[in-house]
Amino acid sequence: MTRPAARALQRKLLSWYAASKRDLPWRGARDPYAIWLSETMLQQTRVETVIPYYQRFLRELPTVRELAEATEERVLSLWSGLGYYRRARMLHAAARRVVREHGGRLPASVDDLRRLEGVGAYTAGAVSSIAFGRRAAVVDGNVARVLARLFAIEEDVKSARGSARVWALAGDLLPDGEGQAGDWNQALMDLGATVCVPREPRCERCPVEALCTGRARGLAAGLPRMVRKKAPRPVRRVAIVLASRTSVLLARRRAGALFGGLWEPPGTDGPLEALAASLGLDVGALERRGELVHVLSHRRMQVEVVRGGLGRRRSWPLPGPEYDAVEAVPVSRLARGAHSALTRKILALAGVPGGP
């Protein structure tokens, strides 16, 4: 793209953004921590989903320092239901690093930001440009799609991370103006989210339609070419809900794996008998409650739910290698606990009162 054409593109899109930008809670936030938090929550997660989580998290842990000093349990609890829980662990670790190595202030450069846990190329560029006004590019799913269409890039855009060509393009297109990179990046992303959408782009509403090569060639709607994702692998599990009127037995999943650090009713991919035996239970004392299906990006989990009484036992053995802690939790505390959406479904199916 020629220099004048790039200028025209920047002018039109920035002007469109000034008039049409979405009103989002983190827009205009002064605090880099707030921007960082929003960008982390927004990784592979829709804006509408993030908003209530963002507001609650920022209300409960309003500064990097308070996040750094919070327990992991608390952080996971605030993340509970949002998914990709490793993000919460890494955000927590990075906050401690920011306090330890940067005096509690987030670094401004892409290179320094990238050294923080959970901050990759996209997030570093976003925080650097939006929170600090640095001239840094971003490529997320929106930007990759918008640029692929604008420049009729027909090669595969590998995942949301984008190809090297798209990153180079995004860098070239950054405005020179002081502090404009943040608005420019957000303008590209807003355009992708509201106009240049995946299925049926609303080209008639696009401020840069006249500059769009993909549009001119009739390719826009078919770009970018994405590699088809594999179907989730089916997994059968069984979960045992041991509950009294006031408590339910939960176990904590080991870190680093699926649902790491979250609490759930003991479950297994193996036979129910083995799981029951590991808890010292007689299978005959368990009542079948039904089955549910929970679909993740890489797993289709079909979970059979059985229920039994909690009894008077005070301590419980670990119900298998997936877990590193086990505890009878008061149902009154469930709503504030660190659980996945799957756990909520299991507790609901088991009929646990006051489930999260």
Add this chain to the structure above:
DNA sequence: AACGCGGGGAA
């Protein structure tokens, strides 16, 4: 380069 890692909204 491919995979593991959640959950949900929209067509």
Add this chain to the structure above:
DNA sequence: TTCCCAGCGTT
């Protein structure tokens, strides 16, 4: 059903 979302870290 299918797609894909303000991605990152590991292998």
